[in-house]
Amino acid sequence: MMSPARDPAPTGVLAPPDPALARLKRRVTMASLCVALALVALKIAASIMTGSVSILSSLVDSVSDAGASLVTLLAVRQAMRPADAGHRFGHGKAEPLAAMGQALFVAGSALLLTVEAVRRLFQPEPVGEGTIGIAVMVIAIIVTLVLVRYQTHVLAKTGSMAVGADRLHYTGDLLINLGVITSIVLSQYLGITEADPVIAVLIALHLLRGAWGIGRSALDALMDHELPAEDRARIRAIILAVPGVKGMHDLRTRSSSVHTFIQMHLELLPEQSLTQAHTIADEAERRLRVHYPDAEIITHLDPMGHDEAVPRFR
Structure with missing residues (x-):
């Protein structure tokens, strides 16, 4: 059966x-x-x-x-x-x-x-x-x-x-x-x-x-408190060192003790293809996981200079 x-x-x-x-x-x-x-x-x-x-x-x-x-x-x-x-x-x-x-x-x-x-x-x-x-x-x-x-x-x-x-x-x-x-x-x-x-x-x-x-x-x-200031500064330094990343905003973080959650908007050149942008985002996530191996990372890609609403968080 x-x-x-x-x-x-x-x-x-x-x-x-x-x-x-x-x-x-x-x-x-x-x-x-x-x-x-x-x-x-x-x-x-x-x-x-x-x-x-x-x-x-x-x-x-x-x-x-x-x-x-x-x-x-x-x-x-x-x-x-x-x-x-x-x-x-x-x-x-x-x-x-x-x-x-x-x-x-x-x-x-x-x-x-x-x-x-x-x-x-x-x-x-x-x-x-x-x-x-x-x-x-x-x-x-x-x-x-x-x-x-x-x-x-x-x-x-x-x-x-x-x-x-x-x-x-x-x-x-x-x-x-x-x-x-x-x-x-x-x-x-x-x-x-x-x-x-x-x-x-x-x-x-x-x-x-x-x-x-x-x-x-x-x-x-x-209460989903942000990670300590030194962690946020480290995340920024890691992301901004990735080739192709021109800026970032709306960085949001929290920890459940077992997992770390990181969300951000990456600013890229507007003329890049979707494939190129995806490759840059993957590299950013890979570098972050060296320091935060348990992290769930979510990135949103924005064209640099795009007239977006004012970011809520830098």
């Missing part, structure tokens, strides 16, 4: 993401989730044994990391799906959506932590089992440092916004865990009980600052 005919693949869609980079993203997000879950279990035990609000703050951060890492894992898998007939610009915005979710989740956790820390500031409680707490934090620092180095490697290769947001969390964790160790030493061994909640508040402020940075970057991507 013949199998039913399949619909032809849609045309005019983005090329699928690089499979090797997709695998890297999936592996690092899975590693991140596993590390977060392991640290949550470790810190729950340490928090119960020590009663330290600083360890509790570190636990809250690890819980938020676990939630964020799970969201990142799902978002990266969605973002890596190739473009289809219903999503011809791809699924790349799943990454900034995940980053925005991470920012909101971390901000909420930081606010709850601040409430608990302020309560402990007015009703201080001694920290017990300091040796256990310090040992747990040292283990957390070592594991987190290994993960951050792996994330840095993947981020350098992929430029993933979701992986970058996850890396920011864990980079902050290194400082947070060092702060918890300081808190335990000051509270248990030097008798400065106020140090525990004060450091917890500082940790919460750090989390809020990180959430703001992540949220702002994610919002830029979701």
Whole structure:
């Protein structure tokens, strides 16, 4: 029996993401989730044994990391799906959506932590089992440092916004865990009980600052913010160096984190044939892809000196 005919693949869609980079993203997000879950279990035990609000703050951060890492894992898998007939610009915005979710989740956790820390500031409680707490934090620092180095490697290769947001969390964790160790030493061994909640508040402020940075970057991507000025200047320099290109205008750019989108009008000599103009446009796109290999590039060709409406963008 013949199998039913399949619909032809849609045309005019983005090329699928690089499979090797997709695998890297999936592996690092899975590693991140596993590390977060392991640290949550470790810190729950340490928090119960020590009663330290600083360890509790570190636990809250690890819980938020676990939630964020799970969201990142799902978002990266969605973002890596190739473009289809219903999503011809791809699924790349799943990454900034995940980053925005991470920012909101971390901000909420930081606010709850601040409430608990302020309560402990007015009703201080001694920290017990300091040796256990310090040992747990040292283990957390070592594991987190290994993960951050792996994330840095993947981020350098992929430029993933979701992986970058996850890396920011864990980079902050290194400082947070060092702060918890300081808190335990000051509270248990030097008798400065106020140090525990004060450091917890500082940790919460750090989390809020990180959430703001992540949220702002994610919002830029979701709102189709232009690429940075240095990228736009580079694009202009590349295009204007192409033989036959006499000028350009209406340069518009954006990024979905997975793909970069570049649109522009090229100004060419009016006496050139369509074939010559097409060849020049192809060369311009080829040169751009050397620097932006994941880019979707759209060019519109204008005869130089044509009385066109005033360009909206230069």
